[in-house]
Amino acid sequence: MTPPPAGPRLLRRSLSASLSLALAAAGTAAAVVLAGAPPAQAAAVTAPSPVGISGRGATVPFKEQEAEYAATNGSLIGPDRLYGSLPSEASGRQAVTLDSVGEYVEFTLTAPANAMTFRYSLPDNAAGTGRDASLDLRVNGSSLKSVPVTSKYGWYYGGYPFNNNPGDTDPHHFYDETRTMFGSTLAAGTKIRLQVTSTAASPSFTIDLADFEQVGAPVGKPSGALDVVSDFGADPTGAADSTAKIQAAVDAGRGQGKEVYIPQGTFKVQDHIVVDKVTLRGAGPWYSVLTGRHPTDRSKAVGVYGKYSAQGGSSNVTLKDFAIIGDIRERVDNDQVNAIGGAMSNSVVDNVWMQHTKCGAWMDGPMDDFTIRNSRILDQTADGVNFHYGVTNSTVTNTFVRNTGDDGLAMWAENVPNVKNKFTFNTVILPILANNIVTYGGKDITISDNVMSDTVSNGGGLHIANRYPGVNSGQGTAVSGTHTAARNTLIRTGNNDFNWRFGVGAIWFSGLNEPINGATINITDSEILDSSYAAIHLIEGASNGLHFDNIKIDGAGTYALQIQAPGTASFNKVVATHIAQSNPIHNCVGSGFQITQGTGNSGWYANPPACTGVWPAPVWTNGGVPGGGGGPTDPTDPTDPPDPTDPPEETGNLAQGRPVTETGHADVYGAGNAVDGNADSYWESRNNAFPQSVTVDLGAAKSVGRLVLKLPPAAAWATRTQTIGVTGSTDNSAYNSLKAPAGYTFNPSSGNTATVTLTGTPVRYLRLTFTANTGWPAGQLSELEAYTS
Incomplete structure (x- = not known):
């Protein structure tokens, strides 16, 4: 999370209908090897995809393909989850590096498409300012266009809040995304190749994945709407600064009770557009783009903001069908350079693309009834979304979040309670620092039907905590009421904290400021798959009132439960398999952590638990199949003799709900x-x-x-x-x-x-x-x- 001003670094459906270890995108992906094209130099390790999971996560308009399963003559990198390595920040922890002229990755369309977004990384330059290059986009062997790529939005160094000095330690945030349209609709079966034509500008190009979609025609101007170009003179070419002219259109729209329309074009905006009681609508996020940054005052940049609560806040705002693509290349927590911000009550953000800003949406309350839906948040230097103090009855839903520099989706009840907020049906992938989804304090919070994957460092997939300034019961901001986390799927979440060294769990709880007491926290009908360290983790203070029901744990790099703080928890129908350690629980607080067992549990309980002074190195399973041993015995090896720590023999239909x-x-x-x-x-x-x-x-x-x-x-x-x-x-x-x-x-x-x-x-x-x-x-x-x- 990124509090302004500068603050601390922050570190539908039934279970059977959801993915257990699905290869939704990689299902087709599992080996798209084309006739006449050489295969990858090394076979990629099959890794579950977070995209396209039935009934969970965002419903996205694209078909995703991972580069490591495509046809290529490049070099596979990974899998690796260690912080600071290039594959550790790749989806599925694998990618393909192209470092010679003529090397390529070639995808085959599985559905008609007229556009693609691809995720990539270039090396930084010696000055830390990034390098610009291009890749040749080829269709069925013929060159279609040159697509620019850059490293200027990646590569941070040192400790929080990070810098752009390559001489410092701990490089990270390697990847970026770019999008392009083909100019026509290409049929399923078309071969789309990204190929190196020169290494003069960049010695290598690493390709992670590509998302292919069919973008609809531009949305026309609504009847009676004000047009920022024809009515107010904004420049759709992006040559002139359009800030004042768009602001004038928005002000007129409020005064006249009319919608304000952003037609097709790229508009330079160098400061906040302040909105209140108005609808601002574009031709679609692929067509209407707000971008820009002040040329001398770098604390000012494109953003659409409500009035702050001290100014009375804004209300009845609709932002729809456009993109905010900024130019933020560093992290300065004092700078208000977010795509969306301020306070907006009774307001909606719908189908807005947010990229290259500090945060996608940093909302400062008090404010009520605010919704972000059907949107994409990519490549942020800090959080994807943060509901920051006094945000109530507000929601993020059906939104796709990838490559944030801090928490993907966060709520932070600093000094003023957050109440009855919801994060539902979102897909949150690759937060480079901190958690996929988190609530710091709050009352009656819902986090359900989401997909979280590939946490990189200093965080877990799902975090519920009394942590960070202003979160305490004295101000009514601590975790309270009923927190519901239902029907979530977590894949490769949790990871190494470079301070703690023992790893952060996929789902973790903290009572750092004060113990979690008096709340009911229900974790139900969820899957915790291929966790990088522990599946469930308690640390700092105490966490009470935890209830786990109908939970599948398939693969944990260390333990099923890592208990480093007192608390109380009940477990019912919690089944764990493929736990790396032979003893599935680490607990050095003894009876300070009280377990109540219901029925249907297996694979996660041991008495006595492990309590050692040496933390084991994680064993990553990539999809629940042990890749380096699973403790002293391997439950999938028929020659392995029975052992008390082996999971019980599976019964029932093994195929139901499988990929x-x-x-x-x-x-x-x-x-x-x-x-x-x-x-x-x-x-x-x-x-x-x-x-x-x-x-x-x-x-x-x-x-x-x-x-x-x-x-x-x-x-x-x-x-x-x-x-x-x-x-x-x-x-x-x-x-x-x-x-x-x-x-x-x-x-x-x-x-x-x-x-x-x-x-x-x-x-x-x-x-x-x-x-x-x-x-x-x-x-x-x-x-x-x-x-x-």
């Missing part, structure tokens, strides 16, 4: 229907195109002894025989036969079900290949159920 890929499908009958637990929905392959296959990722190597295959039970599905072969793999590369192709009859009189008996060979990837069907010229399957016996 699934296919060779193709007809109409709306995608492969996800075959693992959704609903026998009335089904997958159907393309007609007359045998062989066709469905592949399910079980998340880890598992001994599958029996498959139950189903078609819809309705009598309308006449009896048919399908020829199906079963193969399996541990790495999604080499597949071995588990059952030779054979005919399986599906008869509605007996439930349209067929059973396949297997030998129990451990596999992670389970593939069914269909080569014939007597009832329809395609493969058909409503449910693939996999059982250990």
Whole structure:
């Protein structure tokens, strides 16, 4: 978080319907290797993607592809999570470096697109001011355009609040993003290549990922609206300063009760546009762009602000359909150079793109009923959003946040209570410092249906705490009431704190200012996947009233629970697997931490717990599959003898809700229907195109002894025989036969079900290949159920 003035550094749905270890984007990604293009020099480690998780996180307009799964003749870097390394800040902790003329990364469109955003890194220059270069964008082998790239918005050094001196220690914040339109809509299957044509301006180019989307046409001027160009003379070319003219339009809009329209163009704005009781609307965030910074007073820059509460605050403001792309290259906490700020009650920010500012939105209350929705916040030097003192009944929802310099989404009840605020259905990725989502104090807070991934340093995925100035019960600002954190997915969250050294948990609690007492904190129906250190962590002071219910922990670099402070917590249906340490709990406070166990728990409890003076090095599992051992025994190794610390044998359908890929499908009958637990929905392959296959990722190597295959039970599905072969793999590369192709009859009189008996060979990837069907010229399957016996 970034308090102005200078402040401290801050460090829908059911669980079964959400991702366990899904490769939503990388599902298609799993090896986009093109004919005639050499593969990556090293195979990328499969890592769950935070984008596209069913029912959780932001609904985004793009299809994401990771560079490490694309066709390339560059060099794979990573995986690595250690602070200060280039792959540690990459999505999935892997990327591809291009360092010679002719090297490239080539993606294949999985849906029509007319635009792309790609995330990249260039080396800093010797002065710390950054370097400018370009990459050749090629379509199906032909050059389309040169796309500028730069390192001037990255590369910070030293300790908080950081500097741009390459001679200092601890370089970080390496990546940036740029966007470009193709000029036309390109069809699915089109090959999009980013290629190096010169290394004169930059010795290397690291590509992390690309987001492809179909951008709609510009939104026209609403009837009766005031136009900042035709009515007030603002310059859409960006040559002249338009600050005063846009401000005049906004003031007139308020006075006349009219909307104010920003047409297509790039507008230079060198100070705040102050809004109150007005709608400011653009042609769309790809078309209407506010940008700029004062040429001499660097504390002034583009931003749309409400009046501060001392001035009475603003109200009834709508900001919609435009972008604020700034020019902030350093972190100075006193400077009000945020995209959106001030106080705005009864107001909405909708479909606004915020990039290269200090914070996306730093909101200083008191203020009430403020919403940010359907927006993108990228490449900030500090927080993505911060609700700072006295913000009530306010929400951030359906918003995509990536590469913030501090907390992704934060609430900080400094001196004045924050009450009944919500962060819901957001995707928050790669905060370079501090937490993905946090509330410092506050009453009756909701943090639900979000996806958090890839914390880099000094923070966790989800943090609830009495920390930082002004958070205390004496002022009514401490954690109080009921805090609800429900249906969240956390992937590769938590990380090494370069002060503490023992790591920060994926979900962590702190009573630094005073103990958390009298509040009810419910953590429910959530997944904590591949945590970099502990999954759940208590430190500083005490944290009471914690309740964990229906929690899946799959992979933790150190412990399931890391207890460094007293407290009370109840655990019900908390299941942990793939914990790196043989003893899953670290607790040196003894009975000071009281555990109440309900039913359905496994894999996380030990008595006595571990209490050592040496913190173990983390073991990262990349998707719940141990990559370097999981303690003295490996629960996925069938030759490993039983051990009391091994998790219990899994029961139930191993395939339900798991990531699934296919060779193709007809109409709306995608492969996800075959693992959704609903026998009335089904997958159907393309007609007359045998062989066709469905592949399910079980998340880890598992001994599958029996498959139950189903078609819809309705009598309308006449009896048919399908020829199906079963193969399996541990790495999604080499597949071995588990059952030779054979005919399986599906008869509605007996439930349209067929059973396949297997030998129990451990596999992670389970593939069914269909080569014939007597009832329809395609493969058909409503449910693939996999059982250990």
